[in-house]
Amino acid sequence: MTADGLRAPPKRSRRDEIIALAAGILREGGPTALTSVSVAESAGISQSSVYRHVASMEELAALASERVLTDLAGALAAAVTSADIDGETADDISVLASRMMGVMKESSTAYDVVDRWQFVDGPLGEAVRTLVDEACTTIAMLLEHRWRRESGWDGPLDDDVVRLQLAHARSFQADGHTVARVVRTTDDPATLAALTTVLTSRIIGGWHAYVADMQRQTGIGQRTGAAGISSA
Amino acid sequence: MRTTTVGNMPRRDDVIAEAVRLLCEEGPGALTSVQVAAGLGVAQSAVYRHIRDMDELTAIASRTVVAELNALFRSMVLAPQNAWSRTGAIDRFGQLFADTAVDRSTTFATVDRWRYVDGELGDGIRQLLAEGRELIALVLESRWRSGDGQTRPLDDHETRVQRLHAQLIQDDMIAVARLARSDLHRREAVGRLAAQRLRAGWFAYVRDLNAAHGLPAPALGWAS
Numbered sequence: 533m534t535a536d537g538l539r540a541p542p543k544r545s546r547r548d549e550i551i552a553l554a555a556g557i558l559r560e561g562g563p564t565a566l567t568s569v570s571v572a573e574s575a576g577i578s579q580s581s582v583y584r585h586v587a588s589m590e591e592l593a594a595l596a597s598e599r600v601l602t603d604l605a606g607a608l609a610a611a612v613t614s615a616d617i618d619g620e621t622a623d624d625i626s627v628l629a630s631r632m633m634g635v636m637k638e639s640s641t642a643y644d645v646v647d648r649w650q651f652v653d654g655p656l657g658e659a660v661r662t663l664v665d666e667a668c669t670t671i672a673m674l675l676e677h678r679w680r681r682e683s684g685w686d687g688p689l690d691d692d693v694v695r696l697q698l699a700h701a702r703s704f705q706a707d708g709h710t711v712a713r714v715v716r717t718t719d720d721p722a723t724l725a726a727l728t729t730v731l732t733s734r735i736i737g738g739w740h741a742y743v744a745d746m747q748r749q750t751g752i753g754q755r756t757g758a759a760g761i762s763s764a
Numbered sequence: 765m766r767t768t769t770v771g772n773m774p775r776r777d778d779v780i781a782e783a784v785r786l787l788c789e790e791g792p793g794a795l796t797s798v799q800v801a802a803g804l805g806v807a808q809s810a811v812y813r814h815i816r817d818m819d820e821l822t823a824i825a826s827r828t829v830v831a832e833l834n835a836l837f838r839s840m841v842l843a844p845q846n847a848w849s850r851t852g853a854i855d856r857f858g859q860l861f862a863d864t865a866v867d868r869s870t871t872f873a874t875v876d877r878w879r880y881v882d883g884e885l886g887d888g889i890r891q892l893l894a895e896g897r898e899l900i901a902l903v904l905e906s907r908w909r910s911g912d913g914q915t916r917p918l919d920d921h922e923t924r925v926q927r928l929h930a931q932l933i934q935d936d937m938i939a940v941a942r943l944a945r946s947d948l949h950r951r952e953a954v955g956r957l958a959a960q961r962l963r964a965g966w967f968a969y970v971r972d973l974n975a976a977h978g979l980p981a982p983a984l985g986w987a988s
Binding site: 647648650651652653692695696699700702703705706707709710711714722723725726727729730733734736737738740741744745 | 793873876877879880881920921924925928929931932935936938939940942943948949953954956957960961963964965967968969971972975984
């Protein structure tokens with residue numbers, strides 16, 4: 533009770549705790565494991581008490597998804613930007629591909645969240661779409677960063693080019709989701725080996741498609757290396 | 765479109781036809797028992813005389829629209845004028861794909877919406893997508909063979925590689941279709957992108973199959 537007799541709003545920290553627990557459940561068991569029962573159980577409270585902290589399971593799922601997907605984005609960014617590979621040769625790309633697949637295997641439930649909830653209506657779908665869009669923007673940034681390094685272009689890009697770049701990033705992202713789906717549904721070494729090969733070639737092909745489009749759209753050519761990964 | 769009703773009681777076919785119409789014209793969000801009943805001019809309960817529940821109706825209707833799209837793609841992909849050996853064929857096909865993605869945007873939305881749900885709804889869509897992948901794999905293989913004159917059958921690894929490429933190309937095109945649904949991108953821009961992504965997919969596929977056959981990596985044919 534507060535001094536003026538009103539009930540204090542639920543403590544922020546308890547709500548955070550519930551969200552963290554929900555994120556843990558999502559990470560462990562994927563979308564189907566996240567229910568008010570499982571949250572109540574792991575928090576050691578009654579099912580109805582869960583709703584003192586969040587308005588609905590949908591809200592909780594959205595908040596938990598945000599944490600899980602943010603972690604995934606961080607892990608992927610770390611794998612992609614590791615300093616020991618610069619992506620100049622096909623071997624580099626192959627290492628990159630298998631590292632990404634490692635992250636995908638580790639975070640398989642996060643991809644389940646995307647597949648399951650990305651296109652549902654309402655706040656949950658919106659939250660997931662926002663995070664997927666953010667990840668796409670990151671991919672676009674990485675592409676641009678590399679393209680600028682290779683082309684030497686330091687000027688601004690107009691809206692059409694930025695949109696085109698984002699579209700290419702979406703295709704890279706779609707490839708990632710497809711690969712992640714295969715990775716999490718199989719342990720067959722032959723399939724995983726084939727997948728590493730395929731992802732490597734898709735990254736190389738995708739990169740060249742992007743560079744060619746950037747060149748057509750801006751008239752800015754490559755100064756260095758992009759050919760390196762195709763000839764290797 | 766008002767369908768035939770007998771004594772104001774719709775037949776099962778009418779219910780399904782109305783569900784298909786809603787899905788085609790308005791998309792997955794519009795497929796509710798309320799909308800179906802309103803479209804047929806009957807009470808909501810009349811809808812359930814012929815179907816178990818909305819899941820069943822949604823499964824049937826979505827299978828119908830996705831199967832139609834499959835058939836359309838089959839004719840597009842196998843049309844002689846779209847053979848890749850022809851100059852500009854990939855560009856034309858990319859534009860054709862973008863136009864189809866716009867015209868059939870509700871079907872692509874249907875795929876996105878229910879592809880990963882459990883039960884017969886998701887199963888039906890997944891099965892049709894698998895059929896689409898078979899077609900893509902077939903086309904990839906026959907074009908690769910005609911290009912390099914390869915007659916040796918594919919081994920297990922190559923078959924796996926081919927199947928994965930087909931899957932990646934399909935999902936890539938579904939992502940492109942999503943762009944076509946957003947109003948940020950013009951049809952021509954989406955068409956160019958579709959063509960460019962098909963080139964990328966073709967390059968990646970040939971690169972892998974050639975490597976498996978000890979053939980040189982393909983040239984990058986990026987010029988439009």
